[in-house]
Amino acid sequence: MKINAELVYRLRTRNSWTQDELAIATGLNLKTIQRIENKASASLQSKKALASVFNLDIQDLDYEDKTMKSCPECNSEKVYRFKNKIATNPECLPNMLPKLGSGWTKTAEFVPVICSECGYIRYFADEKSRSKLEGSEHWELLE
Numbered sequence: 287m288k289i290n291a292e293l294v295y296r297l298r299t300r301n302s303w304t305q306d307e308l309a310i311a312t313g314l315n316l317k318t319i320q321r322i323e324n325k326a327s328a329s330l331q332s333k334k335a336l337a338s339v340f341n342l343d344i345q346d347l348d349y350e351d352k353t354m355k356s357c358p359e360c361n362s363e364k365v366y367r368f369k370n371k372i373a374t375n376p377e378c379l380p381n382m383l384p385k386l387g388s389g390w391t392k393t394a395e396f397v398p399v400i401c402s403e404c405g406y407i408r409y410f411a412d413e414k415s416r417s418k419l420e421g422s423e424h425w426e427l428l429e
């Protein structure tokens with residue numbers, strides 16, 4: 287089942303735990319922790335273990351889809367989301383999210399969403415890049 291990988295990552299790093307340490311605390315194995323954080327998928331058993339370690343209800347770990355459901359321009363419900371994530375190519379496009387990428391390309395990934403009625407387009411940064419905002423020396427929280 288789906289799990290809020292971003293939340294798991296945030297709670298783990300807030301406790302200054304490595305994936306190894308979270309594995310020990312939950313009694314899950316390291317591969318399971320890695321799958322949870324990278325693929326946002328966990329068994330009910332794993333969810334229960336994480337919820338107990340982080341002192342949460344199991345439902346708090348549910349994946350919440352916050353990308354737009356209706357168009358903010360025309361209110362149409364005909365909104366389409368690309369099924370994969372896309373990354374900008376640092377060699378030919380400016381890096382839209384500097385210092386938030388990972389992997390060898392160091393680029394952050396996006397999910398494009400388009401309204402088929404009016405053509406309104408919106409991009410959502412993926413969880414991994416969003417999780418790097420808090421505590422980043424390059425991004426400041428607007429007050």
Ligand SMILES: [Zn+2]
Pocket residue numbers: 357358359360361362401402403404405406
């Ligand atoms: Zn629209």
